[in-house]
Amino acid sequence: MKTKPSDAFSPGPTPTFEESAKESLSDSQLRRNLGKATQTIRRKRAVAVDEMPDWEGLREAGRALKERVMRHLDEYLLRLEESVTRAGGKVHWARDAEEANRIISGIAKDNGAEEVVKVKSIATDETKLNEHLEKEGIKAFETDLAELIIQLAGETSSHILVPAIHKNRAEIRELFMERLGAKDLSDSPSDLTEVARLYLREKFLAARVGISGANFAVAETGTVCVVESEGNGRMCTTLPPVLVTLMGIEKVIPAWRDFEVFMQLLPRSSTAERMNPYTSFWTGVSEGDGPREFHLVLMDNGRTDVLADEIGRQTLNCIRCSACLNVCPVYERTGGHAYNSVYPGPIGAILTPQLVGIGDPGPDSLPYASSLCGACYQVCPVKINIPEVLVHLRGKVTRHKQDRGGPRQKLDPENIAMQTAARVFSDPQLYERAQRLARVGQWPFARGGSIGRLPGRLAGWTAVRDLKPIPQQTFREWWKRNRGSV
Amino acid sequence: MEAEQGFGLVATAKETILWRIRYATRDVPEEERPEDVSVEREYRKGDEAEREEIVARFAERTAEYEADVHRVGHDELPRTIEEVLKRRDVRRLVIPPYFPREWIPEGLETMHDAARSRLSNKELDESDGVLTGCALGIAQTGTIVLDAGRAQGRRALTLLPDYHLCVVRERQIVGLVPEAFAGLERAVEGEGRAITFVSGPSATSDIELDRVEGVHGPRTLEVLIVG
Amino acid sequence: MRVALFITCFNDTLFPETGRATVEVLERLGVEVDFPYAQTCCGQMHFNTGYQREAIPLVRRFVEVFDGYEAIVAPSGSCVSMVRELYPMAADFAGDGRLAEKVEELGPRVFELSEFLVKKLGVTDVGAYYPHRVTYHPTCHSMRMLKVGDAPLELLRNVRGIDLVELSEAEECCGFGGTFAIKNADTSAAMLSDKIRRVLDTEAEICTAGDNSCLMHIGGGLGRLRTGVETVHLAQILASKAEEG
Numbered sequence: 006m007k008t009k010p011s012d013a014f015s016p017g018p019t020p021t022f023e024e025s026a027k028e029s030l031s032d033s034q035l036r037r038n039l040g041k042a043t044q045t046i047r048r049k050r051a052v053a054v055d056e057m058p059d060w061e062g063l064r065e066a067g068r069a070l071k072e073r074v075m076r077h078l079d080e081y082l083l084r085l086e087e088s089v090t091r092a093g094g095k096v097h098w099a100r101d102a103e104e105a106n107r108i109i110s111g112i113a114k115d116n117g118a119e120e121v122v123k124v125k126s127i128a129t130d131e132t133k134l135n136e137h138l139e140k141e142g143i144k145a146f147e148t149d150l151a152e153l154i155i156q157l158a159g160e161t162s163s164h165i166l167v168p169a170i171h172k173n174r175a176e177i178r179e180l181f182m183e184r185l186g187a188k189d190l191s192d193s194p195s196d197l198t199e200v201a202r203l204y205l206r207e208k209f210l211a212a213r214v215g216i217s218g219a220n221f222a223v224a225e226t227g228t229v230c231v232v233e234s235e236g237n238g239r240m241c242t243t244l245p246p247v248l249v250t251l252m253g254i255e256k257v258i259p260a261w262r263d264f265e266v267f268m269q270l271l272p273r274s275s276t277a278e279r280m281n282p283y284t285s286f287w288t289g290v291s292e293g294d295g296p297r298e299f300h301l302v303l304m305d306n307g308r309t310d311v312l313a314d315e316i317g318r319q320t321l322n323c324i325r326c327s328a329c330l331n332v333c334p335v336y337e338r339t340g341g342h343a344y345n346s347v348y349p350g351p352i353g354a355i356l357t358p359q360l361v362g363i364g365d366p367g368p369d370s371l372p373y374a375s376s377l378c379g380a381c382y383q384v385c386p387v388k389i390n391i392p393e394v395l396v397h398l399r400g401k402v403t404r405h406k407q408d409r410g411g412p413r414q415k416l417d418p419e420n421i422a423m424q425t426a427a428r429v430f431s432d433p434q435l436y437e438r439a440q441r442l443a444r445v446g447q448w449p450f451a452r453g454g455s456i457g458r459l460p461g462r463l464a465g466w467t468a469v470r471d472l473k474p475i476p477q478q479t480f481r482e483w484w485k486r487n488r489g490s491v
Numbered sequence: 492m493e494a495e496q497g498f499g500l501v502a503t504a505k506e507t508i509l510w511r512i513r514y515a516t517r518d519v520p521e522e523e524r525p526e527d528v529s530v531e532r533e534y535r536k537g538d539e540a541e542r543e544e545i546v547a548r549f550a551e552r553t554a555e556y557e558a559d560v561h562r563v564g565h566d567e568l569p570r571t572i573e574e575v576l577k578r579r580d581v582r583r584l585v586i587p588p589y590f591p592r593e594w595i596p597e598g599l600e601t602m603h604d605a606a607r608s609r610l611s612n613k614e615l616d617e618s619d620g621v622l623t624g625c626a627l628g629i630a631q632t633g634t635i636v637l638d639a640g641r642a643q644g645r646r647a648l649t650l651l652p653d654y655h656l657c658v659v660r661e662r663q664i665v666g667l668v669p670e671a672f673a674g675l676e677r678a679v680e681g682e683g684r685a686i687t688f689v690s691g692p693s694a695t696s697d698i699e700l701d702r703v704e705g706v707h708g709p710r711t712l713e714v715l716i717v718g
Numbered sequence: 719m720r721v722a723l724f725i726t727c728f729n730d731t732l733f734p735e736t737g738r739a740t741v742e743v744l745e746r747l748g749v750e751v752d753f754p755y756a757q758t759c760c761g762q763m764h765f766n767t768g769y770q771r772e773a774i775p776l777v778r779r780f781v782e783v784f785d786g787y788e789a790i791v792a793p794s795g796s797c798v799s800m801v802r803e804l805y806p807m808a809a810d811f812a813g814d815g816r817l818a819e820k821v822e823e824l825g826p827r828v829f830e831l832s833e834f835l836v837k838k839l840g841v842t843d844v845g846a847y848y849p850h851r852v853t854y855h856p857t858c859h860s861m862r863m864l865k866v867g868d869a870p871l872e873l874l875r876n877v878r879g880i881d882l883v884e885l886s887e888a889e890e891c892c893g894f895g896g897t898f899a900i901k902n903a904d905t906s907a908a909m910l911s912d913k914i915r916r917v918l919d920t921e922a923e924i925c926t927a928g929d930n931s932c933l934m935h936i937g938g939g940l941g942r943l944r945t946g947v948e949t950v951h952l953a954q955i956l957a958s959k960a961e962e963g
């Protein structure tokens with residue numbers, strides 16, 4: 006897998022999904038790894054969910070709670086700020102990625118930190134925090150095993166939950182031997198993990214500043230929550246004297262008790278466990294326990310644009326479980342890199358274009374990276390109707406092209422075909438004539454009872470499929486002949 | 492780009508974001524309060540099962556995560572702790588504040604953590620293990636809940652040592668997850684204490700999805716359920 | 719009972735035999751079938767591809783053409799999904815309250831064939847005879863949007879002479895997805911290859927489904943690879959009788 010320096014959240018044009026998918030589809034190692042991984046998690050998730058007689062009740066409560074928050078986000082964020090401050094933490098507001106990064110590097114510098122330890126946070130990937138810190142002379146150490154792996158490899162994540170899913174153990178062994186100086190290393194997962202553990206332990210104990218994301222933050226109490234498996238989250242949020250948490254503004258939940266919903270939905274939807282190994286809930290700072298200084302950075306970076314779209318708003322319900330990735334037949338085959346975004350898969354296809362805005366061909370192609378099968382909606386723990394938002398965004402992309410594309414847009418073959426078809430369908434006589442014309446016009450393409458090659462954009466169809474010719478009599482012609490009038 | 496509204500000459504980030512949010516949600520009626528958005532909670536809030544069933548389920552599910560789980564009678568507890576620690580070859584043992592003295596075995600180097608004399612990270616790292624109580628146990632998910640309170644201590648105590656021996660009293664075990672969050676309200680709302688949910692020893696599935704135990708945090712978790 | 723047949727532009731032009739079979743099955747069960755000539759297309763292709771402005775007139779036409787019928791039946795899960803599940807979104811998009819009302823009233827009257835037979839008529843045995851080894855592919859729209867459930871399989875199980883074999887991972891999308899097959903041709907082909915593999919694993923002679931769109935895609939692949947396996951719409955299997963075999 007090549008390094009992808011350009012994605013939707015970086016400056017510069019981003020490749021389209023079709024272009025990137027073409028490449029990743031032919032990576033058989035990726036397809037095997039990813040296929041095996043997603044099938045495994047899918048099955049486990051089904052078991053974990055089937056155990057729950059009140060699963061649908063929880064989903065509905067999760068959806069409704071998120072809806073309540075989104076409709077009153079300003080109030081909840083103000084409450085959150087108040088609670089965190091009262092508990093001894095400090096709240097910062099960041100309009101965009103640059104501002105968030107500056108705030109964080111500022112805090113690190115104020116504390117003389119040249120190295121920081123990080124828990125996985127997709128929000129920090131979105132803002133490209135590590136690159137920014139590096140420019141400011143601060144080295145950020147990723148401490149999730151998978152994040153460590155891809156950081157060492159100089160790559161980007163391909164899955165929200167299992168970022169290094171595209172790497173096999175032999176590749177990881179080589180990486181560790183080369184970059185961590187490990188000698189005589191087998192490729193057994195437990196050996197590999199041991200190397201990482203020792204390497205990171207030193208970092209945890211020495212770090213002056215820890216950086217995390219947040220799964221949830223409670224407006225009522227100011228409690229912030231990190232859900233994890235390995236324990237590095239606990240390390241980063243407990244040991245360093247200063248903790249900085251970057252959080253998208255949509256992550257706030259109303260009350261402490263609302264965890265009873267989300268902490269049942271999240272583990273079963275993500276790792277398909279009844280409960281993940283470690284969850285940390287901290288409220289401001291505690292005397293003599295954990296960091297002496299806690300900073301919460303609330304970031305917008307396009308979320309208010311998503312909020313403003315009444316149909317798109319539900320996208321912000323997302324609790325980053327990745328259940329949708331694991332059931333998506335497209336993601337399973339193309340992998341995460343094909344989406345060219347830190348948010349891949351079905352959720353990424355709707356979140357990315359909404360965060361970065363319509364008008365860039367790369368993110369604009371994402372709503373089309375779907376057959377609209379609806380499997381994602383079925384498993385989403387907070388009931389985001391992803392297919393509905395996909396269709397809605399396709400509309401926005403299309404209208405944007407039509408209204409802003411200028412004269413060239415009028416000549417776009419797809420647009421012409423669609424306008425023509427719409428005209429034809431608007432009138433039964435035109436429609437019937439078009440049927441007859443098509444039947445006649447197909448003969449250059451039909452050979453030996455089958456259409457072997459379609460022209461232009463339609464060639465993709467006949468590249469892998471036969472097409473039977475249009476029959477000599479349409480249904481309505483048959484009806485007219487045999488049944489007379491209506 | 493949208494106009495930035497400000498209350499002074501230049502709006503702060505906070506003002507800008509709040510303005511953006513209000514503009515984005517202008518479809519929401521002015522008079523609507525958050526509580527007006529109805530949230531139906533059609534899920535189980537409490538477990539109706541017998542206590543014995545709940546305790547047994549806790550033992551079973553905690554063990555499923557590869558934690559070692561034993562059930563002991565109240566009188567056997569001190570002896571069991573001693574045996575377990577001996578079996579694990581634990582010599583230097585970290586003890587949190589307010590841990591019942593009568594349960595701490597003899598013949599060990601005990602490292603007591605106290606507000607006035609905190610153990611250093613190095614000392615914690617070099618210990619052989621930590622012995623604590625807990626705040627709650629959740630049977631549904633096999634989870635131990637620590638609330639940095641009595642007999643548990645500050646978070647680093649249960650994080651750095653490689654072995655965690657945890658005593659759970661039967662009456663601390665609740666059936667379902669909602670009961671746990673209800674039970675923790677006071678610790679969080681009243682005192683803002685840090686809460687940690689522990690469900691098995693640490694694990695990762697990041698290498699070819701093979702679940703491997705033990706990355707950070709105690710790689711061995713042993714649980715004694717005492718009646 | 720009198721129903722209107724919603725043939726779908728797709729079947730009308732490319733699969734008229736499915737339309738004839740649908741009429742045959744309904745009439746065999748004593749249902750009177752009307753065919754409103756004024757129908758053209760429900761607008762799904764336009765709406766789902768993002769040409770929502772262009773789809774609205776088609777939505778309005780459909781609502782007018784099928785006004786007044788007690789039931790409207792189509793041999794297509796995807797087109798029925800469009801009308802039942804997405805027409806409300808279309809009416810919202812158009813900002814047209816009256817259209818929204820009409821659409822809401824229309825929705826419950828529109829049925830995919832198998833759900834009409836089983837849930838509305840209460841029939842699971844249509845007197846069909848089809849002595850072939852057949853596997854069934856549940857199409858995404860019928861399964862997830864319309865939630866037809868077991869209806870198609872119940873109907874198939876009662877077909878005399880049939881050797882019905884289960885398709886593994888049946889619920890996975892075949893990869894057609896409308897314009898997806900053109901715009902993301904490579905990914906569509908990758909999904910198709912797995913669906914074909916599973917169809918071949920069943921050693922069935924025939925793969926059936928309630929949507930000719932999926933069948934055209936699956937059948938096109940099966941044909942290109944010269945597998946000898948054919949695709950036949952569910953309606954046609956149900957219409958088969960002893961004399962025809």
